[in-house]
Each structure stands twice: as C-alpha cells, then as structure tokens.
Amino acid sequence: MNLKQLQHFVTLAESGNVHRGSARLNISQPALSKSIRALEDDLGVELFERLSRGVRLTPAGHWLMSRSFSLLSDFQQLRTEIDLIKRQANGSVRIAAGTVLCSSLIPLSLARLHEVASNIQVVVESGYWDDHKRMLLNGEIDFFVADSRELEDIVEFDIAHLPAEPICVYVRAGHPLAKKRRLTLADLQQGAFMGLTRLPKELERILKMHPELPPSRMADSAVASNDFSLLRTSAALTDVLFYSPPSAVQEQVARRELVRLKVSLPAQLQTHFAIVWRKGRKLPASAELMKRTIIECAAQQFRPLA
Structure with a gap:
C-alpha cells in the first residue's frame, strides 16, 4: 500500500463510481481500477462491492476509510512542513509553557527546531495554565504546553497528551x-x-x-x-x-x-503534560512544526525510570 493508492481509494469511495473518481484524479478509468485492485491484492481484502452503477464500501473498506483521512492529512502536513524547512521561510510562533517545561522540554524543542528551520521566530511565555488558558482564548498565543488536569473538560480546546513521567x-x-x-x-x-x-x-x-x-x-x-x-x-x-x-x-x-532518592512514591504522582490549542483551528505551518517538534522531543525525553 502506498499513498497514491490510498488517495485513489478515498477518491473512489467519495465519488461512488470509477467514472467520476477517475475524472477527479485526472487519470483513466482502467488506471484507477488497476490501482484499486492492486491495493486490495496487497491488503488481502475486498474494499468495494462492485454494483451495476458504481461501487460501495465493504466493512473492511469502511475501516480503511476511517483511517485514511488522518493519514492523508498527516502526509499533507508533513509536505507543508518540509516545504517550510526547505525554503527556510520566515515565520513566527507564539506559545506558552509551564515553568517546569520551560526548564526542560521547551529548550530542547527550540534547539531541535532551530536545526531545521532557523528562520522561524519563537516567542515563549512562561507561567501557569490558567493564565495560558486566557491567552489562548484571547488569541494571544498559538498554543500552550502545561499540566492538562484542569483543562480536560473545556470544549473550546483540543489536547495532545505527552507521555507521563513519575515525580x-x-x-x-x-x-x-x-x-x-x-x-x-x-x-x-x-x-x-x-x-x-x-x-x-x-x-x-x-x-x-x-x-x-x-x-x-x-x-x-x-x-x-x-x-x-x-x-x-x-x-x-x-x-x-x-x-x-x-x-x-x-x-x-x-x-x-x-x-x-530511592524511595517508593504513590504511582499517581506523575506528570500530565499536554499541548493545548483552539478546537477547530488549523495552526499555521510554523506553529504546527513547533508542535510536532515538541511531541517528538517529549517522546525521546519522557521515559519510565529504569
């Protein structure tokens, strides 16, 4: 399975028949049919029921469709970020972070970002989560990184949890x-x-x-x-x-x-850090690149004790 086949699959599922799907993709009908058959052969399942006037997703097709949008969206975002890195385009990001993170994860993430996109300007505000919540709702920052325990039920926010660490x-x-x-x-x-x-x-x-x-x-x-x-x-x-x-x-x-000190503390004593941004808002490419850099650095830095 490759991304082109996945794009062909999504387009055919949305179009409902090979004629409309091939027209949207600007390829021939035989080429689209061949791509879908190759995808089905590779996966070992039928993705479409062939009907007299079109096609209909099988249960396996519905499952793949539910996963395909996020995969294609991530791929498109990756292309955008690579283009940003390649062009070394000027951009700016304004974020906020908790004081613990400003002493650990955020400096590491800034260094990593600077390696690939040194022209992006980043402004970081340090403080507590309730101040950051207000700043985000007022549009003063793109996102913030903080303890998420008092933010889980706020419907205006999307949250990407970072790995937990023991205290x-x-x-x-x-x-x-x-x-x-x-x-x-x-x-x-x-x-x-x-x-x-x-x-x-x-x-x-x-x-x-x-x-x-x-x-x-x-x-x-x-x-x-x-x-x-x-x-x-x-x-x-x-x-x-x-x-x-x-x-x-x-x-x-x-x-x-x-x-x-090698002393056993209650297992509930652990971090609950997360990246928080406005729900439904598409972050600018530079802010998305910063967000993904933080997630990558957290995955490497936040590890269970040996």
Whole structure:
C-alpha cells in the first residue's frame, strides 16, 4: 500500500463510481481500477462491492476509510512542513509553557527546531495554565504546553497528551538521606522541602490522600516559588528535598549536583503534560512544526525510570 493508492481509494469511495473518481484524479478509468485492485491484492481484502452503477464500501473498506483521512492529512502536513524547512521561510510562533517545561522540554524543542528551520521566530511565555488558558482564548498565543488536569473538560480546546513521567524526590549530592540504604516515606517527613507555589487541584487531591508526603503541606514548605529553575538550583545548594520529573533534572543528575532518592512514591504522582490549542483551528505551518517538534522531543525525553 502506498499513498497514491490510498488517495485513489478515498477518491473512489467519495465519488461512488470509477467514472467520476477517475475524472477527479485526472487519470483513466482502467488506471484507477488497476490501482484499486492492486491495493486490495496487497491488503488481502475486498474494499468495494462492485454494483451495476458504481461501487460501495465493504466493512473492511469502511475501516480503511476511517483511517485514511488522518493519514492523508498527516502526509499533507508533513509536505507543508518540509516545504517550510526547505525554503527556510520566515515565520513566527507564539506559545506558552509551564515553568517546569520551560526548564526542560521547551529548550530542547527550540534547539531541535532551530536545526531545521532557523528562520522561524519563537516567542515563549512562561507561567501557569490558567493564565495560558486566557491567552489562548484571547488569541494571544498559538498554543500552550502545561499540566492538562484542569483543562480536560473545556470544549473550546483540543489536547495532545505527552507521555507521563513519575515525580521523584531529589537532594543534593552528600545529603544525609542520600547515604541511607533503605528509605521510607517517614524519612522524608523529617526534612524540609521546596515546591511550586501552585499545583493543579487534581494533584493536590492526590497529595491529600497521602498525608505522609511533605508536598501535602505546601504552605509549610521551606521554599516556594513559581520559578522552577530557582527551585532546582536551590536544591543543589541546600539540604531541602526537591520533587521533580526526571527529565527536568537530568543534567543536574548527570553532573552529580542532584541525586534521586530511592524511595517508593504513590504511582499517581506523575506528570500530565499536554499541548493545548483552539478546537477547530488549523495552526499555521510554523506553529504546527513547533508542535510536532515538541511531541517528538517529549517522546525521546519522557521515559519510565529504569
């Protein structure tokens, strides 16, 4: 099966007979019939019932039709993006992202985008999801990337979920807890901790179910900030516990500035990051290219713990 055969299949299904389908494709009727037969032979199923005045999709044909639109749309978008890269066309993208992502995934994605389309200008606003929601609804940004737990039910939005990551506990190298062989949640209660000033309500609910975890007492944290980079740097310089997804601290871990404590946390403690844009709105090619770059980088960066 190739894309040309898929295009022929969709056109014939929409046209209802070979005469109209071949006219739309600007090819001969025998050429269209030959293409469809080759596709059916390749797949090993009949896609059309041949009727006296046309054709009708079989159940297998209906299934292929339901998948074909997204495949052809993705292919067309890919052609558009490649054309944009090839022309090195000027373009601009305005996005917003959560403070954790602005310290990890977004810089990686910007670097990847710059490799293939250096003329695209990207403006990134950092902050919390409710501000980004307002900006998107007001048309100030093309899309945003943030925790999606409070956005799932908003009918104006389309959402592309990114892979989930566990949330782990990190401390500076040399921290007393890093030397203990067997850690329990009770050990964590003995130390001060730091965290973001705001959390999604769903995450707060999960934390309240586990009062043994320090983050459930966020108001009592030793350090609270809306700047994730500040928290991450402070964690490497103090004895404060730091909760983070692995991808956001991988450089600090590689340099041995931070180490992960091997303690079991509830499985529900994980990220729910997603890309969010206006429903029914076709993103400009440059914004779509940025979106797909973020998805690609997230797939490589967000991985389960070994």
